[in-house]
Amino acid sequence: AQKVTQAQTEISVVEKEDVTLDCVYETRDTTYYLFWYKQPPSGELVFLIRRNSFDEQNEISGRYSWNFQKSTSSFNFTITASQVVDSAVYFCALSEGAGNYGQNFVFGPGTRLSVLP
Amino acid sequence: GAVVSQHPSRVICKSGTSVKIECRSLDFQATTMFWYRQFPKQSLMLMATSNEGSKATYEQGVEKDKFLINHASLTLSTLTVTSAHPEDSSFYICSTHPLSGQPQHFGDGTRLSIL
Numbered sequence: 001a002q003k004v005t006q007a008q009t010e011i012s013v014v015e016k017e018d019v020t021l022d023c024v025y026e027t028r029d030t031t032y033y034l035f036w037y038k039q040p041p042s043g044e045l046v047f048l049i050r051r052n053s054f055d056e057q058n059e060i061s062g063r064y065s066w067n068f069q070k071s072t073s074s075f076n077f078t079i080t081a082s083q084v085v086d087s088a089v090y091f092c093a094l095s096e097g098a099g100n101y102g103q104n105f106v107f108g109p110g111t112r113l114s115v116l117p
Numbered sequence: 118g119a120v121v122s123q124h125p126s127r128v129i130c131k132s133g134t135s136v137k138i139e140c141r142s143l144d145f146q147a148t149t150m151f152w153y154r155q156f157p158k159q160s161l162m163l164m165a166t167s168n169e170g171s172k173a174t175y176e177q178g179v180e181k182d183k184f185l186i187n188h189a190s191l192t193l194s195t196l197t198v199t200s201a202h203p204e205d206s207s208f209y210i211c212s213t214h215p216l217s218g219q220p221q222h223f224g225d226g227t228r229l230s231i232l
């Protein structure tokens with residue numbers, strides 16, 4: 001069965017620091033998708049990124065960057081120059097299969113990030 | 118704008134009340150929708166898969182008679198928490214995706230508090 005581990009339960013940083021959120025996954029499928037979502041205190045889920053298992057290219061979007069390493073089954077997320085508005089719970093998620101995101105969509109336990117002014 | 122509309126956003130009611138939560142797909146037809154539950158400081162757990170025109174599929178440990186799901190149209194799925202009790206207090210969130218290969222769209226969630 002697939003599994004997503006986010007070893008960091010809570011992280012606190014001071015504004016402008018860089019922070020990396022770890023995500024390690026387990027799956028037997030060769031085709032799968034990895035996701036990161038942000039959940040601010042208001043509760044809604046904000047989609048950040050999707051990466052398929054055949055694309056190991058790292059991605060940068062503004063202050064956000066993602067490092068996908070199949071060799072270590074990791075999909076880590078880095079926020080550069082963190083801001084108070086980045087404070088939220090961040091979920092890594094895994095979906096097995098070629099195209100169906102619903103079934104077998106598993107969230108990690110989440111990492112609560114607090115950015116202090 | 119929002120792709121998935123979930124209503125209500127918050128419910129506070131007495132124990133024993135049944136509560137209906139609606140999940141609407143605004144821009145596309147959704148044959149499949151998903152219902153998740155999130156207890157405080159925990160992750161989201163899939164409760165059930167709602168299939169238009171057929172019975173929902175429930176995850177292990179989720180009582181189908183307790184959490185009634187109806188997906189009568191291609192744009193609407195409803196979750197009814199029957200005879201809710203304080204332990205049912207949670208954050209319920211629905212999702213769907215327009216096409217295979219597209220990421221899920223989540224509703225904004227419903228915070229249910231049973232007194």
